[in-house]
Amino acid sequence: MAKFSAIKQHIYRKIASGDWPEHHPVSSENALAEQFSVSRMTARRALQELAEEGLVVRSKGSGTYVAPIKSQTSFMAIRNIADEIRQRGHEYSAQVHVLRHERATAQVADMLQVREHTQVFHSVITHCEDGIPVQVEERYVNPEIVPKYLRQDYRQITPHEYLCAISPLTEASHVIEAVTPSATVAQWLQLDKAEPCLRIQRRTWSEQGVVTYALLTHPGSRFTLGGHLQFTAQPHSSNTL
Amino acid sequence: MAKFSAIKQHIYRKIASGDWPEHHPVSSENALAEQFSVSRMTARRALQELAEEGLVVRSKGSGTYVAPIKSQTSFMAIRNIADEIRQRGHEYSAQVHVLRHERATAQVADMLQVREHTQVFHSVITHCEDGIPVQVEERYVNPEIVPKYLRQDYRQITPHEYLCAISPLTEASHVIEAVTPSATVAQWLQLDKAEPCLRIQRRTWSEQGVVTYALLTHPGSRFTLGGHLQFTAQPHSSNTL
DNA sequence: TTCGAACACTTGTATATACAATTAACCTTC
DNA sequence: GAAGGTTAATTGTATATACAAGTGTTCGAA
Structure with missing residues (x-):
């Protein structure tokens, strides 16, 4: 598995399990880089994709947080x-x-x-x-x-x-x-x-x-x-x- | 404007204008890097985001191509x-x-x-x-x-x-x-x-x-x-x- | 006690470099 | 003409590094 994917899954599990409820801070790019022995850019890619998928929200200078859970569906994509x-x-x-x-x-x-x-x-x-x-x-x-x-x-x-x-x-x-x-x-x-x-x-x-x-x-x-x-x-x- | 955004807009306009119809090859990462005097990673980010947005499709070893056109809903067509x-x-x-x-x-x-x-x-x-x-x-x-x-x-x-x-x-x-x-x-x-x-x-x-x-x-x-x-x-x- | 500056930490953008994996074109051999 | 190997070009992943921009905390001065 790609390293950035492993980081994504780690964070995904933290959120899914309830360990990190909505609004909870997510580890920073630097912290993840250290924890997973990867470059900051690799950790960053994991966080960026999670943000793209709506699981986390990012705020320059402040950090990354678990996104509030909404029953929002993009109706363009008809999903299960x-x-x-x-x-x-x-x-x-x-x-x-x-x-x-x-x-x-x-x-x-x-x-x-x-x-x-x-x-x-x-x-x-x-x-x-x-x-x-x-x-x-x-x-x-x-x-x-x-x-x-x-x-x-x-x-x-x-x-x-x-x-x-x-x-x-x-x-x-x-x-x-x-x-x-x-x-x-x-x-x-x-x-x-x-x-x-x-x-x-x-x-x-x-x-x-x-x-x-x-x-x-x-x-x-x-x-x-x-x-x-x-x-x-x-x-x-x-x-x- | 960020350099990767300028590249995105360039490609977006090529597609929207009809210059690059669906399935048309898009400039490679290296070609864009040269054309815009940026690093390949910057050009790559533009293409990756366009792929994320569904405008292009990417194929390792082959290249990047204009995605097939999908219909948009009439209510997404914003009218007066x-x-x-x-x-x-x-x-x-x-x-x-x-x-x-x-x-x-x-x-x-x-x-x-x-x-x-x-x-x-x-x-x-x-x-x-x-x-x-x-x-x-x-x-x-x-x-x-x-x-x-x-x-x-x-x-x-x-x-x-x-x-x-x-x-x-x-x-x-x-x-x-x-x-x-x-x-x-x-x-x-x-x-x-x-x-x-x-x-x-x-x-x-x-x-x-x-x-x-x-x-x-x-x-x-x-x-x-x-x-x-x-x-x-x-x-x-x-x-x- | 309040305010503002400084500092530390964060994300955002960018570059250069390297190697891996895949595809497609080209060339050689049969 | 077909098959297979080689090569070149492509995307994919990763690292190290640097600077910019923003936020939040701390500390000192008023």
Whole structure:
């Protein structure tokens, strides 16, 4: 293993284990260089990459600190929620509320591009981080593309992991909105009913067509979406500040 | 500007202008080092960061190549809200609530990357479509980059139009969240206080640095963000459905 | 007690150098 | 023409060194 990678893993484990909670100072470049018998630049590379990955924050003159843990997802990168939670050093668990086939309503049919009343798969799962619900995932799946969807144990594997293996993603669309959750969803998220939630409607395609239509609901108080763009100066582009 | 940043921008412009289309070879570390009179490690850092940002792909022994182009979501395409409203065939109007300079709080200073208590420009504007408020825009602006920001009439021209003309955008970051609006913002949006809102925190950069930090608050009942992605098949990418 | 300068320590940028690992082109042999 | 070896060029990792810029602590003077 590369030396800088070994240093990254050492720090990652300190954070994941709870030894270094958020805001805790991380060893300096010089201290790590000494501890691992490497150059400061090698230690620095490890810290820089951890900063790039959001695990630590760096402050010139002050030091490196464990980053505050946020449920922030870069929605540009559609990721496995279990991996995100584990990467933050927390424990993932899931509660499955619904897992059945049923006739598609007009809206669901429209989204999945199947005929109304066609049988589709329907699942509702609450994803938890350290036992705290962070997302209710309601999902409709096209049975022709993923015939064995209902046969998986979604307490052991997320729909993401399964669907990714079965049918690689070629396309996705998102609609992001602020909503008041239904009483049921509020209950699953352990919320006061009036709390605003961020809801992502997501459709995904594979080469065979629309695979899933999902509604992902997150409590507003503990979830954000982030993104970062860079632009060239394009005369025709209408960017706003 | 740091030397590695200048190299990044050079390459970025080559790609953005079309000079170097996707899969085109990028100058090697050694070639860039010679061209820019820097060390190979400095040139290397520029290429590494571009690779990190997804603009180029690197192959040991082979070289660096322009990455295949991926779609960007429409809501990441930052547009002039007045143009959007007019494009829908509706009438745009604005109410200006705040337009002044004031000392930056710690959070605003952090976002604008100025020292705390530095004087910054602050504006709060409600944007209306056919008389109905659709967005409250609270914005902090760096006076060094846009010294005449306060002197404009923002009932006649949006901050976007002005800022775009003054300081072309090079970079933007977004955080999207669901919030309960403050009483004041709820009033400006003509909402029942409990209604959930979608809030976008946006920072934008020009070549001189961070230009603005904006909080854009939309009523959840009449605003969504949309986007559509297409993916290339990437072996390392962990996409979810 | 307060304030400012000095100092120590930190991260940030940069250079020169060295060796490792991989790829692709070229040349020679069959 | 194909195969294999060599070579050159590339990226990857690492070290030592130097200076710049920022933060936080300490100490002395007012």
